[in-house]
Amino acid sequence: MLQETSRDPVGVLVVEDDAVTRKALCLAIESDPGLKLLDAFDSVKPALDFLESSSPDVLMTDLGLPDGSGIDIIHACARRHPATDIMVVTMSSDEANVLACIEAGASGYVLKDAGKLDIARAVLDLRAGGAPMSPAIARMVLAKVRDNKKPAVPQSSPASDTTSLTRREAAILDLIAQGESYGEVAKMLSVSVGTVQTHIKNIYGKLSVHSRGEAVYEAHRRGLLQLGRPPGKRS
Template sequence: MNASADSFQPIRVLIVEDDAVTRTALSLSIQAEPTLMLAGAFDSMQPALEWMHTGAMDVLLTDLGLPDGSGVDVIRACRRLHPHCDIMVLTMSANEADVVACIEAGACGYLLKDGPKNDIARSVLSMREGGSPMSPLIARMVLERIRAPKPSPAPHEKKSRAVVQLTKREIAILDLIARGETYGNIATMLSVSVGTVQTHIKSIYSKLSVHSRGEAVFEAQRRGLLKRNAEST
C-alpha cells in the first residue's frame, strides 16, 4: 500500500447549525469533498459544547443565532478546547458588532448565508491553507473599520502600545493577512518559504498575545501598527 495514502488524514469538520435544511446542505458539501470529513453536526450549542470535550476536530462551522445560546460562545469554547482549530461563521447577520465579536473570539472566516452552500468545502480548504474567507460585504466592512480614523489614545494606552514592536517584515505579513492572502500567496509575494511565513506569524501572535489571524489584524490596528499600511491603500 502507498505510504502517502496511509499517512493521509482528512480534515475533520464540526457543524453547528439549527436550520435543518442548511445543516444538511453543509454536511453534504463536506462529505462530497474527499479531503474533508464530517466530524459531527449539531442543531444547538449545548450538545456541540459537550462533544468538543471529547471529539477531535480541525474546523468549526457555526451559526450565530442558536436556540440555546450564541455562536460566539461556541467559538470561544472551540478556541479554548481546540486552539489549533480553524473557525468559520455562517450566518444571516451582517451586523458590525457581530463580525467584530466573532473575530475577537477567534473566527478566521465569516460568510453570509446568501452564498451557495456547495462552495463551503472550497472555503474550508482555503481557510486551512491560511486564508480568511469572507463574504464581500463583510470583507469591505472589515477594511473600512481598519481604515477608519481612530481617536488619540490616552497617555497610559500609548505606553502600553509602545511595548509591542513588530519588524517591517511582520507588518508586511500582517497587511497581507488583512487583505485575505493565504500563507502560500504571502510566501510567493515575499519570496520566502511557507515555513518562514508561519514562523513570522507565530512571532506576531506571541507579541500581540492573540491566537488567530483575525485577532492579530484587529489587535495590530488597535495599537496603530497597521495605520500606515491602511492609509497607503
C-alpha cells in the first residue's frame, strides 16, 4: 500500500563546479535505473535558465559556484517548482549556510568529505520523503532547534495570528520534523502515502512555503509544532 512512487525514473539536475565531483555525481545517477540525469551544470546562470522551462524531480547543488551561490538556485527552484526536492552537496558546514539553505527550500544537506556517500540511495530517499543529512549537519540543526525552543510568543503579523493546522496536519508535520519519511508517516497513522502528500500540500499552502524543510522551520517559528507528544494525542 505504501509503494505509490511513479514508474518513471526520478529526474535529477546536478549543479557542481568541480569537474571530478560533477562527473562522479552524474555517474552515480546514471548507474541507477530508478534515476535519470536531466542535465549537469557548473555555474548558476545555466541552471537558472534550465529551471525557467524545465522541472526536475530532484535538484542537487553545490553552494560555492563561479558566478554566485547555490542558494540562489535553491530559491529559484523552490519558487518555480515547489514539487522539486532539493539536496545540497557541498564542503561548507557553516551554520549560516546550512540554515539559509533549509530556509530557502532544501530538504537534504550532505558534506562532500563525510565519507563514502551513496548518491543514488540519498536521492531516492529524498524523493520518498526523507531528509538525508550528514550526521554533523543533523546534530547542528537539532542543536539549533533546541537552543531556540522557548515558550512561543506569536509575533504581531497576520500570518502568525490566523494560520492554524488541523490536528491531522499538525501530527503529520510533527512526524516529518522528527525525520520520518512520507511512507513511515503513512504507516504510523494508518493512511496512504497519497493522503499524507495531500496533507503536506495543504500545509505548504497555509504556511506559504515550498518544501518540507521550509514547512518545519516556519511551523516551528510560529509555535505550531508540538514535538514530543505521541501521535495519537494529536490526531
